[in-house]
Structures are given as structure tokens and as C-alpha cells.
Amino acid sequence: MSLPRSRVLLEQQALADGLGNLAERLHKRLENKEVTAVPILGGGMFFAADLVRRLPVGLVMDFIRIGTYGDATSPQKRPKADWLPHPESIKGRTVLLLDDILDTGRTLQEARRIMLEEMEAKEVLCVVLVDKTVRRSVAIEADDCVLTIEEDLFLVGCGLDFAGQFRNLPDLRVLESDAD
Numbered sequence: 001m002s003l004p005r006s007r008v009l010l011e012q013q014a015l016a017d018g019l020g021n022l023a024e025r026l027h028k029r030l031e032n033k034e035v036t037a038v039p040i041l042g043g044g045m046f047f048a049a050d051l052v053r054r055l056p057v058g059l060v061m062d063f064i065r066i067g068t069y070g071d072a073t074s075p076q077k078r079p080k081a082d083w084l085p086h087p088e089s090i091k092g093r094t095v096l097l098l099d100d101i102l103d104t105g106r107t108l109q110e111a112r113r114i115m116l117e118e119m120e121a122k123e124v125l126c127v128v129l130v131d132k133t134v135r136r137s138v139a140i141e142a143d144d145c146v147l148t149i150e151e152d153l154f155l156v157g158c159g160l161d162f163a164g165q166f167r168n169l170p171d172l173r174v175l176e177s178d179a180d
Contacts, residue, residue: 001163001165003156003166003169003173004162004175004176005175005176006156006173006174006175006176007173007174007176008171008172008173008174009153009155009171009172009173009174010147010171010172011171012170012171015050015146015158015170015171015172016050018146018147019050019051019054019146020054021146022051022054022127022144022145022146023051023054023055023056025144026051026055026096026125026127026144027055027056027057029125030055030057030059030094030096030125031057033057033093033094034092034093034094035057035058035059035060035093035094035095035096036059036060036061036062036090036093036094036095036096036121037052037059037060037061037062037095037096037098038061038062038063038064038090038095038096038097038098038111038115039061039063039064039098039099040064040065040066040097040098040099040100040107040108040111041063041064041065042065042159042161042167043099043100043101043159043160043161043167044098044099044100044159045063045159046100046158046159046167046168047098047099047100047128047129047158047159048061048098050158051098051127059096060093062090064111064114066107066110066111089119090115090119090120090121091119091120091121092120092121092122093121093122094121094122094123094124094125095115095119095121095123095124095125096125096127097111097112097115097124097125097126097127098127098128099111099126099127099128099129100128100129100130100158100159100160101128101129101130101131101132101155101160102126102128102130102131102132102136102140102141102142102145103132103135103136104135104136104137104138105136105137105138105139105140106137106138108126108128108140108142109138109139109140112124112126112140125143125144126140126141126142126143127142127143127144127145128142128145128146129145129146129147129158129159129160129172130145130146130147130148130149130155130160130172131145131147131148131149132148132149132152132153132155133148133149133150134149134150134151134152135152147172153174154174154175155172155173155174155175156169156172156173156175157169157170157171157172157173158170158171158172160172162175
């Protein structure tokens, strides 16, 4: 599939600068803590890889996949989680929960609940590349992000996809509708 009509929202260098600033802020919060970074797959892995390389703290990596749709075409009431692989333990540790976007909030809310209630994490910091506030349907906020947007834009690149494609684009782009 070729890239649909789009425009650059944030260029690769601006993203790198934003990630560097985010890493500096997180370093202050994570210093002297036992940290487990948990990207939410698939989009969160791009953001996580770019971010954790900039963090000057030791950490352990685990991975989780949260599906809000499963085999259905409408979202499930509670997203389903799969560990890849199931972690040894994050009990008593600080979890850095990483995702590409905080949109409706359902995925991040469920992942946070699992970390605190089932895995007994000491604390969970929800950190995202993009905090898209306009579509929030549950009470959750990002602890930090690279970019906040208050418009209902469809974004691709840097881990964000359209029909499973374009996650690998180095710039954050807005897909434009035919009406634009």
C-alpha cells in the first residue's frame, strides 16, 4: 500500500529533540529506582526503543500486547492482555509503561491496572509519544509525553499505523481526508 495523502506534523529531528527532553525529565524521576520498562506492542516498541536508549538508568525490559478489538470489529469492554513472554516479576518495581499514543485511554488504563493489581508494581508511570486528549473515554492521564494534541487527527509514523502499515516512517504524519 502506498502512503495516503499526508502532511508532516513533527519531523524526525524535532522528534529526536522531544525524546531527548523527555529522557532528561524521566531520568530525574527514575534515578535510584528499580525500573522495568514495558512497551505496549506493536506501536509502543518503536517509541520505547528510541526512548530507553536515551535513559541513563539501568532497567529491565518486558513486553505486553493489549488488544482492544480481539477478533471483533468493535472494542471489547475490557482489553485483553498477552505477555511476551510473561515477566519473571515486576513486583515492587517502578514500571515505565510505554505506548505510541494515549487516545481513548482504554488500552493504557487496562495495562496500568494489570501492573498495579496483578503484578503488584510499586508505581506505574504512563509515558507516551503522543497524548491525544480529544477522544479520551476513561479517566487516565499520561505522566509524560513528547507531544500533546487536542485535535482529532489520524497519525502515522514513529510506531503509529494505518491498517498495520507506516509504523516505520521516521516523521510523525497526519493522514488527510479527501475533504481536506
